[in-house]
Amino acid sequence: MYTLTDLVAPLGLDRWQQADCWPGAVVDGIAHYPSTPPGPLRSPIDGCRHGELLPASVVEVRAAVGCASVAFEAWRNVPAPRRGELVRRIGDAVRARKRALAQLITLETGKIASEAEGEVQEWIDVCDYATGLSRQLHGLTIVSERAQHRLLEQWHPLGVIGVISAFNFPVAVWAWNAMLALVCGNAVVWKPSEKTPLTALAATALVLDVLHDFDDAPAGMVQLAQGDATVGALLAADTHVALVSATGSVGMGRTVARSVAARLGRSLLELGGNNAAIVTPSADLELAARAIVFAAAGTCGQRCTSLRRLFVHEDVAEKLQEKLVTAYQHLSVGDPRLPATLVGPLIDEAALNHMQAALMRAEHEGGHVLIGGGQVRAGGNVPGGGHYVRPALLAMPEQTDIVHQETFAPLLYLMRYTRLDDAIALNNAVSQGLSSAIFTTDLREAGAFIGPAGSDCGLANVNVGTSGAEIGGAFGGEKNTGGGRESGSDAWKNYMRRATNTLNDGNALPLAQGVRFG
Structure with a gap:
């Protein structure tokens, strides 16, 4: 048998433990312990209390988005293969801590050991996938109807990606989104389930360790904001969050979609399944x-x-x-x-x-x-x-x-x-x-x-x-499931913006569709 105490040090949680309380936000690598009333953390296995979580405040959530926005401006200019190298190193770090992380997932979700280890393996697998993808973010060359013209289609980094994940897969769903988002040149703000906050803290600690030793990684690229639906609502409403990827109930998805749509933002929804x-x-x-x-x-x-x-x-x-x-x-x-x-x-x-x-x-x-x-x-x-x-x-x-x-x-x-x-x-x-x-x-x-x-x-x-x-196939569904796709295939395009470029390498200026002007 193992307990949380056995897992604190190898997962880096001890750095943030303050009198048995855990931070609700990790902004720019710094833990925040707001004065918000704490909530008890208990394992579904036996109801054992692990401590208390102090939810992120409005100020912390906005600070997390702000720091991620600044980091994005630098990270988007780092060559994609170099971004892939960062994700490769994250994958190696996860491999080294696979067992301890899986044990924490079991303590927080009640999953059996093999399923918990399988979930961590998904994180490792998607790191491998994203590393290869970093050299294959292909656009198109399109023939033009005009002489000495050509059309190009390019994919560019999108911005800050907000990830809202559910308790049942406390690292895999986040990894599907975050690893692809990082390779695509984005920054990430993560709102995990309030039922699995320690797994989220451990995953964040692991990633921050890798970022600290990676020269090209700007500070603040990966942020954590924990709490209830209020935190998710703040991400959905924030105009600085380019895409909100939300996994959970249909009701939650509808709320997120309405908020994001009201500001004409993007949402990626993976919701219920019957x-x-x-x-x-x-x-x-x-x-x-x-x-x-x-x-x-x-x-x-x-x-x-x-x-x-x-x-x-x-x-x-x-x-x-x-x-x-x-x-x-x-x-x-x-x-x-x-x-x-x-x-x-x-x-x-x-x-x-x-x-x-x-x-x-x-x-x-x-x-x-x-x-x-x-x-x-x-x-x-x-x-x-x-x-x-x-x-x-x-x-x-x-x-x-x-x-x-x-x-x-x-x-x-x-x-x-x-x-x-x-x-x-x-x-x-x-x-x-x-x-x-x-x-x-x-x-x-x-x-x-x-x-x-x-x-x-x-x-x-x-x-x-x-x-x-x-992880190689796009994951998601239709109708009330939300229509979003995560993980493999061409799901990476969700985390990028498309630009169509017309290039004229001649001396004439013919207009499209045969239009004459002048």
Whole structure:
């Protein structure tokens, strides 16, 4: 077992510990301890108190944005490959502290060890990706309709990037945004979840150490401003923040989008996901069952890509249902610091209450609990003070009102279908559009699902679960998920501004479209 005390020194948190209080802001590398009333920090594992967080004040948030704006003016002129070298060094620093950082993630989120280490690996992977990207920020050369003219398209640094991240991935989502933003020549102000402030402090400490030893890095390029929704609102409203990338609930995203749009700024939104999987008659049921259980129960159902809805063809429904019930019976729920644990706690009591309310409503709407759903009491490998539940599998008569809602907990609704077209329509019938999957060995079924009339989600997988995306592909979804894309592919373009240049290398001045003037 490990505790926060074991992790303070190797992660650099000890430099900011003041009588068991932690700063709400780290502006220009200096910790700020405002007089704002503190909030207690407790682990979801056992309710253990780690200290108190002093939220950033309005002054600190504005100072963070101001310092980042000044830093951007210098950093944008540093050659992109040199910016990539900085991110490469950050990746090396993360590698050296991978285990300790993962352990802190487990303490703050309740993730099991392998999932926490996987999240840190995402940060490492995106550093490698961004380093290579630093030499591939390509524009275009475009033919002109005018003789001795050419058009160029260039991508330039955008400005200050505001990142608002959620508790369930306390470093990965920030890294997707921040590492690409830095390579693209921007500065970053980070507002993490108030539920995972120490992980944010540790990540910031690590990055600041690297920046300190990097000659070309201006002071103030990476800032941290912690607190509740007030801090996020300040970033969204600040005209000096060129892009706000926000990950979290649909309600939060709407609030951010309205504020940013009011000043004609840019927002990148990755919001809720009510994700579905379809199992066809030709599916490999063993493979499907393994993928379904991880997607539905992993991270205690607290991923935006967690599986919520399962549509199974009537010919294989009974057989798959038996496999799932058996698998759920063997899911070990308990202390995520123990190697044998597969499902840790929910993040807090509110999450527990939401799950229980959803279960009651599902039963009222005709659902039947096949297994799970109950709270696991303390004892054995289950610590007291946490909120532990058995992942629940429910048989539903149809896609009722509660099934249309995302419950951030290990709650999976199983429904039967007859025609594939109907199953795809059910997949698309909800307001969210993040992740989806089909399990089939029929090429035609797979093609229909990923084609233009198939899944309307940003992620549409074949024989792979809804969760566990790789960093090389753009991540995000449609409809109420927000439409944003983070991480791989051409997501880097979100963090840059595009300029089209017309060059005339001749002596004449022909006008476009054949216009004559004079």
